[in-house]
Amino acid sequence: PNGEIIMDYSIHDALEAGFNKVVFIIRKDLEKDFKEVIGNRISKITEVEYAFQELDDLPAGFAKPEGRTKPWGTGQAVLACKGLVKEPFAVINADDYYGKDPFVKLHDYLVQEHDVDEVMPISMAGFVLGNTLNGNLTGVNETKNIVKTAEGAGVEKEDGTVDPIDKNSLVSMNMWGLQPEFIDLLEKGFVEFLSAQKEGDVKGEYLLPIYIDELLHAGKAEVKV
Secondary structure: OOOOOHHHHHHHHHHHHOOOEEEEEEOHHHHHHHHHHHHHHHOOOOEEEEEEOOOOOOOOOOOOOOOOOOOOOHHHHHHOOOOOOOOOEEEOOOOOOOOHHHHHHHHHHHOOOOOOOOOEEEEEEEEEHHHOOOOOOOOOOOOOOEEEEOOEEEEEOOOOOEEEOOOOOEEEEEEEEEOOOHHHHHHHHHHHHHHOOOOOOOOOOOOHHHHHHHHHHOOOEEEEO
């Protein structure tokens, strides 16, 4: 009603749930416009910091492949917060609407004491697929092109056919609860990701849910849904 954007609602819900700081992860060239659209407004109600995701912000020994214009993905985006986040934190997409309840649940989990020495404690807000069918979704298995069908839901393939899926499944909308130590793991994982890239690959992405899935299967993380 007053010109709010989706992020306004997420931030409002997060602050009401008990979060007390916002880190915006943006491109450096968008900083001026971003602050005018939302950043300056939010800085009046809570602590705000900025992290910048840049194509050439890579570990020592790595260089941006010639011709790459695609961002490195959500894993590198969260890694850009290194040094800014020293407390348990939640990660969300700026363009998804989550509602108040998942922020409360994540906050309640994050304020508990967690041992991070052996296995990284991670939490994820799970959403019932049938309630989220307004667009494409991604999950730990990075399932793309989920569409509404007459029967409920399905995954649309390149040939136009649709494989049905259970609309009552729990899915991820990339809303995670993480410990500050997780960023150190992300940093190591980014080096491994870059080392495994094929020469000339300009589209590979270091994705947060895929990396968490790798930690899960390696027994290095537990994810509470």
